[in-house]
Amino acid sequence: LHLFSFLDKNSRKSLAKTCHKLLEVFQDPLLWSLLNFHSPMELKKDNFLLGPALKYLSICWYSERVKVCNIEDWMKNNFQKDFCSRHENTVNDFLLEVCNRCPNLLSLTLSGCGHVTDDCISLLLKNCPNLKTLKLENCVRITDQTLEAVTLHGGSLQMLHVDFCRNITQTGLERVRQKCPSVMLRAERSANMIPDNKPEKKLMLEKASRKLVQ
Numbered sequence: 001l002h003l004f005s006f007l008d009k010n011s012r013k014s015l016a017k018t019c020h021k022l023l024e025v026f027q028d029p030l031l032w033s034l035l036n037f038h039s040p041m042e043l044k045k046d047n048f049l050l051g052p053a054l055k056y057l058s059i060c061w062y063s064e065r066v067k068v069c070n071i072e073d074w075m076k077n078n079f080q081k082d083f084c085s086r087h088e089n090t091v092n093d094f095l096l097e098v099c100n101r102c103p104n105l106l107s108l109t110l111s112g113c114g115h116v117t118d119d120c121i122s123l124l125l126k127n128c129p130n131l132k133t134l135k136l137e138n139c140v141r142i143t144d145q146t147l148e149a150v151t152l153h154g155g156s157l158q159m160l161h162v163d164f165c166r167n168i169t170q171t172g173l174e175r176v177r178q179k180c181p182s183v184m185l186r187a188e189r190s191a192n193m194i195p196d197n198k199p200e201k202k203l204m205l206e207k208a209s210r211k212l213v214q
Contacts, residue, residue, distance in 0.1 A: 004031055013047035029053035039063065040090040040113075054102040059091060061112035069114030070140045072196045084115070092120045099127040107133040114138070118145035125153040135161040140196070144172030151179040159184045166193035 016026035034056040105128040142165045168190040
């Protein structure tokens with residue numbers, strides 16, 4: 001186990017193929033208390049195990065392709081929609097598996113996961129009651145609904161980051177501060193960014209602005 005702990009996921013999988021004894025080590029839950037992924041596609045591989053031993057999970061995607069995922073759905077062209085359709089549910093589906101298999105999760109970090117939804121994070125907060133750290137960065141679909149879930153189900157939470165999440169509002173952040181004063185809250189650039197609005201909603205806002213000026 002100690003030797004395996006120095007290897008990345010692919011190397012562990014390759015070594016496990018060499019003999020039955022090493023396969024047993026690969027399948028030992030103690031080996032999989034920490035998992036780091038660098039793209040959604042890595043979540044579909046069979047070079048790791050999910051289980052109750054998992055304590056620390058990180059999915060951080062820093063590719064230029066993240067920008068495509070962060071475009072409002074109603075603004076995407078056909079090429080962009082096709083690109084997103086290939087992995088749109090990948091992270092959400094994976095996190096649902098985490099909800100079912102990893103009740104002892106202590107820390108979750110998501111960066112560049114533009115398709116992760118409020119419902120998915122809310123369910124994870126319910127199913128992983130020991131979660132102490134939740135870091136969300138550049139997750140465009142995260143809204144105040146996630147912040148509300150934190151106040152309802154984040155009893156063990158000690159640290160919450162919602163950086164560069166443009167659909168988070170100042171009102172939602174203030175509610176977390178009031179309801180969960182012990183949580184270390186950080187929201188770099190979130191509440192100051194322009195939230196997504198569909199065209200019809202923007203038109204209504206423009207009309208309201210004109211009336212106000214008149």
